[in-house]
Amino acid sequence: MAELAELEDPRTRRVNERHGDDHGVNLTKLRAVAKRLGTQQELARRLWATGDGAARLLALLVCRPKDFGPEELDAMLRASRTPKVRDWLIGYVAGKSPHAEELRSAWLADPDPLVASAGWALTADRVAKRPGGLDLDGLLDVIEARMRDAPDRLQWAMNTCLARIGIEHAEYRERALGIGERLEVLKDYPTSPGCTSPYAPVWITEMVRRRHDGA
Incomplete structure (x- = not known):
């Protein structure tokens, strides 16, 4: 100390x-x-x-x-x-x-938005790395219904999950882009030069482009 x-x-x-x-x-x-x-x-x-x-x-x-x-x-x-x-x-x-999966499930359903945001953060990580068994359609349903009015920290975590679904799973990309465009969450977020906007449609499109260009 x-x-x-x-x-x-x-x-x-x-x-x-x-x-x-x-x-x-x-x-x-x-x-x-x-x-x-x-x-x-x-x-x-x-x-x-x-x-x-x-x-x-x-x-x-x-x-x-x-x-x-x-x-x-x-x-x-x-x-x-x-x-x-x-x-x-x-x-x-x-x-x-x-205990990550046990905690992810419990935190997702918690009424405290800060705790729920932790569940969404772990979910976004699993979407990218270990998606087997996840209901991606169900996650998109929840994001579409709740993200716009969620408190800041929870909204950020849900938006990250939305972007991860769109980046990592081509079969869900069109829907993820559509949700981002309709909700416009973080559309006007200030982004430093050289950084990628957290606005999901921009984030998804840019990351997919980079992967394609690097292939």
Whole structure:
């Protein structure tokens, strides 16, 4: 904790706070600390228990995902206060857990939109990597009915799932494009030069084009 405090930079904190995060540690430096420490599950649990933003990010880098039970991961998600901690918990830990599918199903149906967004994030990952057994038509039905009016975080995760379906599954691409065009979610999202817009029709079309050009 003393080392993390020494790495705290007020300018980094100001930038992070604009994105809803609550720490001032440069992530490259944080990853260097994690690399030096290696995997240490009990240390990870102690760091998480401090509630400190930087400590929790470090905990997620040095933990052993398979050593968390589903109840523990669920509690950690619900205790995650900031976007970066939630994103790392979902991507680095829950998604690599042997309980990932159990959590995905439970979180998708949760009434808390932040918890549901975690379920959609895991679903988007599965759409891209392990789609077998997923009801893609059913997912598109839900996205079409609910995404436009969903809270920001949930809307973003559903939109990512929509784009992944369109990118990875040619047989659903026309429908995914049509849903994106009708709902216009994130159509006007500010996008930096050189980056791909998160607006699903643009995102899908650009990623498919890149794959075709690279083939």
